[in-house]
Amino acid sequence: MKRLRRLLSRRRARDAEQAFVLEGTTIVDEALDAGIELEAVFVTAGAAESTLDRAAAAGVAVRELAPGVIERVADTVTPQPVLAVARYLDAPLEIVQDVTLAVVCVGVSDPGNAGTLLRSAEAAGVGAVVCCDGSVDVYNPKTVRASAGALFHVPVVAGGDAVAVLDRIGGWGLRRLGAAPSGGDDYTNVDLAGPTAFVVGNEAHGLPPALGRSLDGHVTIPMAGRAESLNVGTATAILCFEAARQRREPRP
Amino acid sequence: MKRLRRLLSRRRARDAEQAFVLEGTTIVDEALDAGIELEAVFVTAGAAESTLDRAAAAGVAVRELAPGVIERVADTVTPQPVLAVARYLDAPLEIVQDVTLAVVCVGVSDPGNAGTLLRSAEAAGVGAVVCCDGSVDVYNPKTVRASAGALFHVPVVAGGDAVAVLDRIGGWGLRRLGAAPSGGDDYTNVDLAGPTAFVVGNEAHGLPPALGRSLDGHVTIPMAGRAESLNVGTATAILCFEAARQRREPRP
Known part of the structure; x- marks a missing residue:
């Protein structure tokens, strides 16, 4: 159980083992649906039978824990009585060669936002999400939860520098477009139908200015009201769905 | 202090007093910035001086609490040492007569989603948000926090039936367009430049079918990947920003 707790609470432990924890029947079911290889499933009495049957059918070891153990270990406030350990799903950066829409995260720090971002990216048809150094770890339990299974469907790259x-x-x-809260081109006036990578930054500080030389331009979502009213997950969703819209539009 | 706790934890108490609680210097500052009338500000030693000075300058009663009291009362896990009580900000439904873009919530149940929805609505230039019976109370402390001050800038109507x-x-x-996870018209093919009300439903169950007769149509956001991959706050943001885009576009 110490291992589970370590994998849930410490990124360093996850990185060292290249493994992370799924909490609850919903997300374990999502993983099984997606054909994700699970190392083991941990349950207490009362766990959903269907999940256990499916885990066993998939050849996953199922281990029973004493009552109360999962509740003590889990990160969630109201844990469901199933945990599973999965290997990191990292895709190689080279995958981006073959996609026409990508999101590059630089310093996205809120785990919930990162999860929402993954979820929206999947829905918008994004082909890869690259998380660079300084961005939240996508295997953080809060991100795994907020991603609602998108982590199993959108290739995620641990990008490095x-x-x-x-x-x-x-x-x-790919055209590298930095998302800027102000000063960039109106995103709806930019041609997003070609191969595009949206580069999104930290919730409070945006993109590091030094990155400017590595970008092909900046896009801004014109906002009513006060500035910076969108969180990074929502802003990324709006950008990606505009790209999807332009790609559906009949070309002149 | 019992009153503060009651106002934080029970909608019925808020409705009876028509008052709600703001937690933390950020949101109290936002309220003062927006000229919201505060009934009282409660602090312990260590509260940000600037907030107190501004509250006093605005003629708001400032009351000191014994150390530890706010921490026990507050809804947040890491409370900031300031609470304030404000009157309900409800606008009358008639305000919708004068707006060209509105959001009507029917059964939106997650307080965080409702807050994100308000925040995105403000950024997209929505003129009013109507919360009908069965939708989350916008004065829920989680909604107030997630709205990031948008509650003070977008008129909110307690709609009833x-x-x-x-x-x-x-x-x-206003053209009343229900948001449907599937089966509606592609939202980017619908004319959203005229007076429009997006009608958004429950996270899990969508809109009640009986509402169909009261709608002028349904719009759907085409999604890649699995169905229902967007949360209601993100979906509303995408719809409202598409309306904003169409309104900026030169008309033929």
Whole structure:
């Protein structure tokens, strides 16, 4: 149980083992649906039978825990009586060569926002999400929960250094557009139908200015009311769905 | 202090007093910035001086509490040492007569989603948000927090019965478009430049079918991947920003 607690609470432990924890029947079911390889499933009496049957059918080891153990270990306030350990799902950066819409996170720090971002990215048809150094770990339990299973469907890349990532992505022909709360081009006036990577920054500080040289431009969502009224997950959703809209539109 | 706790934890208490609680310097500052009338500000030693000075300058009673009291009362896990009581900000439904973009919530049940929805609505230039019976109370402490001050800038209407609300709004000439996870018209193919009210439903169950007769149509956001991948706050943001886009576009 110490291992589960460590994997839930410490990124360093997750990185060292390249493994993370899924909490609750919903997300474990999502993982099984998506054919994700699970190392083990941990349950107490009362866990949903269907989940256990499916885990067993998928050849996953199922271990029973004493009553109360999961509740003590879990990150959630009202945990469901199932935990599972899965291997990191990291895709190689090279996957971005083959996608036409990508999101690059630089310093996105809120785990809930990162989860919402993944969820919206999946819905918008984003082909890859790259998380550079300084961005939240997508295997954080809060991110896993907020992603609502999107983590199993959108390829996620642990990107490393942002400048190096953007240089490679640019070399592959994607247009790298930084999301700026103000001062960029109106995102609806920018051609987003070609290969595009939206580069999104920290909730409070935006993108590091030093990144400017590694970008092909900046886009801004014109806002009524006060500035910076959108969270990074919502802003990314709006950008990605505008790209999807332009791609559905008949070309002149 | 019992009153503060009651106002934080029970909608019925808020409704009876027509008052709600703001937690933390950020949101209290936002309220003062917006010229919201505060009944009282409660602090312990260590509260931000600037907030107190401004509250006093605005003629608001400032009351000191014994150390630890706010921490025991507050809804937040890491409370900031300031609470304030404000009167309900409800606008009358008639305000919708004068707006060209409105959001009507029917059964939106998650307080965080409702807060994000308010925040995005403000940013998209929505003129009014109507919360019908069965929708979360916008004065829920989680909604107040997630709205990030938008509650002070977007008129919010406590709507009552959804059918009655939609009938009146329709009579005023707004096109009432229900948001449907599937089966509606592609939202980017619908003319959203005229007076429009988006009608959004419960996170899990959508809009009640009986509401169909009170709607002028349904709109759907085409999604890649699995169905229902967007939360109601994000979906509302995408719809409202598409309306904003169409309104900026030069008319043919």
